[in-house]
Amino acid sequence: MDTIIGMRTFATVVKTGSFTAAADRLGMSKALASKYLSQLEQRLGVRLLNRTTRHLSLTEAGEIYYERCQLLLDAFDELEAAIQDRHESPRGCLSITAPQTFGELYLVPAVAAFWERYPQLAIDLSLSDRFVNLLEDGFDLGVRIGELADSSLVARRLASIRIVTCAAPRYLERHGVPRHPHELPAHACVIDTNVDVSARWPYRIEGERQQIGVQGPFRVNSARAVREMVIAGVGVGRCPAYAIADAVRDGHLRVVLQDYEMMEYGLYVVYPHRNYLAAKVRAFIEFLMARFGVQPEWERF
Numbered sequence: 432m433d434t435i436i437g438m439r440t441f442a443t444v445v446k447t448g449s450f451t452a453a454a455d456r457l458g459m460s461k462a463l464a465s466k467y468l469s470q471l472e473q474r475l476g477v478r479l480l481n482r483t484t485r486h487l488s489l490t491e492a493g494e495i496y497y498e499r500c501q502l503l504l505d506a507f508d509e510l511e512a513a514i515q516d517r518h519e520s521p522r523g524c525l526s527i528t529a530p531q532t533f534g535e536l537y538l539v540p541a542v543a544a545f546w547e548r549y550p551q552l553a554i555d556l557s558l559s560d561r562f563v564n565l566l567e568d569g570f571d572l573g574v575r576i577g578e579l580a581d582s583s584l585v586a587r588r589l590a591s592i593r594i595v596t597c598a599a600p601r602y603l604e605r606h607g608v609p610r611h612p613h614e615l616p617a618h619a620c621v622i623d624t625n626v627d628v629s630a631r632w633p634y635r636i637e638g639e640r641q642q643i644g645v646q647g648p649f650r651v652n653s654a655r656a657v658r659e660m661v662i663a664g665v666g667v668g669r670c671p672a673y674a675i676a677d678a679v680r681d682g683h684l685r686v687v688l689q690d691y692e693m694m695e696y697g698l699y700v701v702y703p704h705r706n707y708l709a710a711k712v713r714a715f716i717e718f719l720m721a722r723f724g725v726q727p728e729w730e731r732f
Contacts, residue, residue, distance in 0.1 A: 613643065634691040
């Protein structure tokens with residue numbers, strides 16, 4: 432057995448939490464992944480994992496070995512990248528994590544266009560609004576929105592994302608157009624609990640940040656859900672511009688209170704800090720910079 436293959440199999444089993452998921456990510460059968468791990472344990476003379484039918488856990492030796500072998504695998508990958516021609520065509524599997532709504536609306540088309548350029552690549556795209564640890568979960572890179580605190584990752588800003596207030600034309604015809612944030616308490620509001628936990632929306636009023644208390648019949652936990660509720664005409668909502676741009680262009684939504692908006696997030700691509708990036712990662716970062724870096728599509732409404 433190749434030692435590197437054994438180490439990579441072991442590390443992937445630990446990251447994914449199962450032989451089945453690890454085998455899928457590595458492109459091998461579950462039986463072969465189990466065989467490689469058994470051979471690695473036999474060669475080392477220690478048990479690395481405790482296995483039951485429902486659970487895997489690291490032994491004390493496994494914890495030590497995992498930490499060290501991950502460093503060696505990272506160094507090995509960097510070595511291979513360093514000796515490859517910088518202009519070599521991307522190859523292998525590119526694994527990406529991104530937020531759900533942004534991923535569905537903008538990243539999926541971007542990934543498809545990128546794959547058209549490099550069809551020899553395999554792409555593993557995981558969309559989730561939960562926090563994902565790139566290193567522990569084995570992703571090559573991630574797309575993130577908001578303020579970044581993880582200094583162990585390299586972050587490149589792609590674009591800005593404004594938060595805007597919007598409503599359907601038919602709602603505004605029935606209930607009137609709010610001209611000032613202080614009018615919002617009189618309106619039915621759709622509240623995104625991922626952001627507006629206390630149902631207080633921030634605006635810039637007379638040069639100062641003020642929190643406006645709002646209420647309404649609907650509380651949801653995604654920007655996509657806010658968008659659909661507001662399009663249905665049930666109330667006023669606040670969404671990232673990317674989530675509603677097409678609906679505004681099509682006349683299904685209208686943006687209000689733009690003179691008072693103050694919230695803006697950054698859109699970033701993040702990846703582990705390495706001296707040498709694999710060609711697939713470098714190419715995708717450059718592709719995203721070109722696609723989103725000048726004037727993003729969601730700002731053209």
